[in-house]
Amino acid sequence: MCSSCVPQLTDIEQDFILTLTDRYPRPVFSPQGPSLRELCVQALSSVQRGYDLLAPKFDHTPFRTPDGVLDETVRVLSEVGPFGSGLDVCCGTGAGLMVLRRLCHDGITGVDFSAGMLARARSAYPDATLVRADARALPFTGDFDLAVTLGALGHFLPTERPGLFEGVHRALRPGGILALPLGAPPPLTSVAHWAMLGFDLTMLVRNTIVRPPFVMYYCTMSLPAVRRDLTEAGFAVEEIALTALGRHRDGGPRYWLLLARKPIDRD
């Protein structure tokens, strides 16, 4: 076919496809993944129960952090490390454990409140210590040199983030780092922006009328808000644009990596 015969995509169509393939390189529905009915049942459960149900099929969904994000996180952190012990907060089936395994030489730990997700992580990472706990009340003090949290921030209300970050701060040794990849919001004129807003509004309505709530919001975790909460928890925060993972149509990076360092006490 001659190039002039190839149908040209509009900017909006290109942006939509780019956003979906960058943010979610796997399709929502596949032969190994959950059915629409299963996803609906999960979304009508609590977060914990929803992930228990999704666990056997989670690695075949787009919700597991994509390999590109994991690789870029390892690339940046390998220039900062090496590290001793590592903690994956909200580890799920273990995407962050894969990052920690490549960077930490003194053992890796994953924490999650879903027993189903932890069971999958246990079979994939038999060398890891796995702890069932709520990340809003992390049961660690000064045990880790590196913490990561991937793909889970949307499950915390903005009012819960300070408690989450204070717990991670407490879990780290002085000088320790929390690494947090964050999708940058798409431009206001993009289809992706309106799709995310529509998703959040749907969840808001769902959580107003159905108990228990399923907390998952995209628009609450802007870079300035997350940076402020990290700073208030006591971290010194650095932002790194992961430009290898692409740019939005307005030129901004699609992903940031926040490196939040717990200061070393000097008294």
Ligand SMILES: C[S@@+](CC[C@H](N)C(=O)[O-])C[C@H]1O[C@@H](n2cnc3c(N)ncnc32)[C@H](O)[C@@H]1O
């Ligand atoms: C989208 S999955 C991400 C899993 C993994 N980090 C990844 O990137 O593929 C979110 C995970 O966060 C966990 N989670 C959500 N809220 C939590 C909480 N308050 N305490 C512990 N785990 C939580 C869920 O059980 C689930 O395993």
